[in-house]
Amino acid sequence: MKELEIRSWPGIPVLILVLALLALAVWGFIDGVRSGDGMQLTIALVAAIVLLVSLAGFYMVEPNQAAVLTLFGKYVGTVKEQGLRWNNPFFSAKKVSLRVRNFESGRLKVNELDGSPIEIAAVIVWKVVDSAEAVFNVDDYESFVHVQSEAAIRAMASSHPYDQHEDGQISLRSHAAEISQHLKEQLDERLTTAGVDVLEARISHLAYAPEIAQAMLQRQQANAVIAARTRIVEGAVSMVEMALEQLKAKGMVELDDERRAHMVSNLLVVLCSDRATQPVVNTGSLY
Structure with a gap:
């Protein structure tokens, strides 16, 4: 059921007229x-009753609010004009807020794509854009938003890994913008039937579950050490290669294979060591 806007009478002039x-x-x-005069009494009494009944047709509409009107259970239309309004006194008015709202989901425990348990929470910013759908398509649109948001967060978290893999797959920790967009799209798909538009969805908490947090921290530290060592070795090999090429180009020292291997070994030890090396000065021959 789509929203249908209808006209309403301004309340103040109608109230003055009724009074x-x-x-x-x-x-x-x-x-x-x-x-x-019996006829005059009857007319005056009927007029007074009609006017008193008409007072039930007044209702207030606040800024960013809509009044959904029904007549004996049938949807008549929606009024969004602000202030005191008047319609048929037999209409029933249900107020729906059109203001921007937000909430933070609780910390959900979910298994990410690789099967590791994680804790995740998100902030959802939303508003009602179709008052008729919000009132008539779902039983309680606020509860519907909360339940569907939790389901969308679980589905999104289980379809992505926590950490980025070598294949460049989108991960929860390293691709915040892409994950937020994916979550927003899932929420829009789930909440469109309730006349709700999701303005923003962002992860507010992300961590491994407590039972595996320490083990995963050690794995992350090991990966960082390996990456750093790999970078150091690549740089050291490049520097050794450059040193040998420059010595050969300038003709400063002629090295045979054994001396070259000995020099490469010493340079790699110096460049790859995680501690300061202690030089040994040879005052004799090379051998």
């Missing part, structure tokens, strides 16, 4: 009693 007519009906009733 004036009600005062006139009261005066007519009193005058009828004095004159003994």
Whole structure:
């Protein structure tokens, strides 16, 4: 069911008119009693009852709010004009907030793509864009948003790894923008039937579950050490190669294979060591 906007009467002028007519009906009733005119009494009494019933047609619409009107269970339309409004007194008005709202999901425990348990939470910013769908398509649209958001977060977390792999796959920890966009798309798909638009969805908490957090920290540290050592070795080999090429190009020292191997070994030890090396000065021959 799609939203249908209808016109409403401005409340203040209608209220003034109703009060004036009600005062006139009261005066007519009193005058009828004095004159003994039964017809005037009847007309004044009926007019007063009609005017009193019409007072039920007044309702307030605040800024960024909509009033969904129904007549004996049938949807009539939605009024978004602000202030005191008036419609048919037999209409029932249900107020729906169109303001931007946000909430943070609780910390959910989910198995990510590789099967490791993680804790994840997200902040969801949303608002109602179709009041009729929000009221009639779901039982309680606020509860619907919370439940579907939790389901979307679980589905998104289980479809991505926590850490990035060598194949460049999108991960929860290293691709925040892509993950947020993916979560927003899933939420839009789930909440569109309730007339809700998701403005933003971002992860607010992400961590390994406590039972594996220490082991995963050690694995991350090991990966970091391996990556650093790999970089150091690559740089050291390049420097040794450059040193040998420059010595050969300038003709400073002629090295046979044994001396070259000995020099390469010493340079690699110096360049790859994680501690400061202690030089040994040879005052004799090379051998």
